[in-house]
Amino acid sequence: MPAIPEKPVLLTGAAGNLGRVLARELAAMGWTLRLTDIHSFPEALPPRAEFIRADLNDGVALLRQAEGCGAILHFGGISVEQPFETVFGPNLRGLYHVYEAARREQARVVFASSNHSIGFHERPQGNEARIDADCAFRPDGYYGLSKAYGELMGRLYWDKHGVENVNLRIGSCLPEPLEARMLATWLSYADLVRLAAAAVMAPRTGHCVIWACSANPASFWGEDHRARIGWQPQDTAEAFRARIAGKLSGDPVVERYQGGAYAGMDYTRAQPSPRDHFALDEAAGSAGS
Numbered sequence: 001m002p003a004i005p006e007k008p009v010l011l012t013g014a015a016g017n018l019g020r021v022l023a024r025e026l027a028a029m030g031w032t033l034r035l036t037d038i039h040s041f042p043e044a045l046p047p048r049a050e051f052i053r054a055d056l057n058d059g060v061a062l063l064r065q066a067e068g069c070g071a072i073l074h075f076g077g078i079s080v081e082q083p084f085e086t087v088f089g090p091n092l093r094g095l096y097h098v099y100e101a102a103r104r105e106q107a108r109v110v111f112a113s114s115n116h117s118i119g120f121h122e123r124p125q126g127n128e129a130r131i132d133a134d135c136a137f138r139p140d141g142y143y144g145l146s147k148a149y150g151e152l153m154g155r156l157y158w159d160k161h162g163v164e165n166v167n168l169r170i171g172s173c174l175p176e177p178l179e180a181r182m183l184a185t186w187l188s189y190a191d192l193v194r195l196a197a198a199a200v201m202a203p204r205t206g207h208c209v210i211w212a213c214s215a216n217p218a219s220f221w222g223e224d225h226r227a228r229i230g231w232q233p234q235d236t237a238e239a240f241r242a243r244i245a246g247k248l249s250g251d252p253v254v255e256r257y258q259g260g261a262y263a264g265m266d267y268t269r270a271q272p273s274p275r276d277h278f279a280l281d282e283a284a285g286s287a288g289s
C-alpha cells in the first residue's frame with residue numbers, strides 16, 4: 001500500500017462516477033480528502049473527508065478549497081461531448097482556476113484528460129506502430145479539445161511556474177468493458193485508483209502524460225511517462241473478449257478512429273478513402289505545417 005500524502009488532497013468532480021470511486025478508495029487507504037463538486041455528494045462522506053459544493057467557474061472558491069493541499073486530483077467538469085458553450089466554462093475557465101490554485105499552493109495537479117484529445121488518430125491495424133504520448137493532439141470534438149487545452153495548460157504551468165502535473169489520458173473507465181473498442185481502451189477502477197495514488201505519491205513528476213488504460217494487449221497506445229510515477233496496470237480487458245469482441249458499431253468512421261463514437265458525432269467531412277486521407281495528412285506533415 002502506498003504511503004499517505006503529507007497534506008490533504010483536493011478532489012474535484014467528487015460526486016461523479018470516477019470521483020466517488022476515488023473518494024471511497026483513497027479514503028480507505030487513509031488519505032485526508034477535500035471533496036468538491038457542483039452537485040451534492042450522493043453518499044455518506046468517507047472518513048476524514050470534507051465536502052464543499054462549488055462551481056469550477058468560481059475561482060475564489062477554488063483558491064479557498066485548495067488552501068493547504070499538496071495535490072489536486074482534477075476530475076470535475078463536462079465529461080462527455082457537448083456544445084462549445086457548455087464545455088467552455090467548466091473545462092477551460094475552470095481548469096485555469098485549478099491551475100492558479102495549484103500555483104499558489106505549490107501543489108501538483110493530476111488531470112483527468114481523455115483519449116478524445118487524440119481521438120482522430122486512426123486505430124493501428126495488425127502490427128502497425130502504436131502512437132506514443134508525445135503524438136500530435138487530434139481532438140475528436142469540443143470535449144476532446146478542452147482536454148488538449150488542459151494538457152497544454154499543464155505544460156505552460158510547469159515550464160513557467162514549476163507546477164508539477166500528471167495528465168491521465170483516460171480510455172474507458174467503467175466497471176467492465178462494454179464493446180469491442182474497449183478491448184483497447186478499458187481502464188479498470190482498481191487500475192485507476194492505483195494510478196491516481198501513484199501520480200500523487202511520486203517524488204517528482206514534472207509535466208507528464210500517461211495512457212490511462214489497463215494492460216490491454218489490443219491497446220492503441222505505446223510509450224508514455226509511467227516509469228516516472230512507478231505505475232503499471234494490473235487488470236486487462238482480455239478477460240472480457242468473448243463477450244464484447246463482436247460488439248461493433250457498423251459505422252466506418254467510428255471504427256476507423258481511436259475516439260470511436262465521439263469521432264463519428266456530427267461528422268460532416270466527405271469521406272475520402274483511408275489512403276487519400278492519410279496521404280494528405282502526410283503531405284501536410286512533410287511541408288512542416
Ligand SMILES: NC(=O)c1ccc[n+]([C@@H]2O[C@H](COP(=O)([O-])OP(=O)(O)OC[C@H]3O[C@@H](n4cnc5c(N)ncnc54)[C@H](O)[C@@H]3O)[C@@H](O)[C@H]2O)c1
Nearest residue numbers: 013015016017018038055056076077079090112170172173
Ligand atoms: N469515465 C471515463 O471513462 C472517462 C474517460 C476519459 C476521461 N474521463 C474524465 O474523468 C473525469 C471524471 O469522469 P466521470 O466519468 O466521473 O464523469 P462524471 O460526469 O460522472 O463526473 C464529473 C463531475 O464533474 C462535476 N461538474 C461538472 N461541471 C461542474 C462545474 N461547473 N463545477 C463543479 N463540478 C462540475 C459533475 O457534477 C460531475 O459530478 C472527467 O474529467 C472526465 O472527462 C473519464
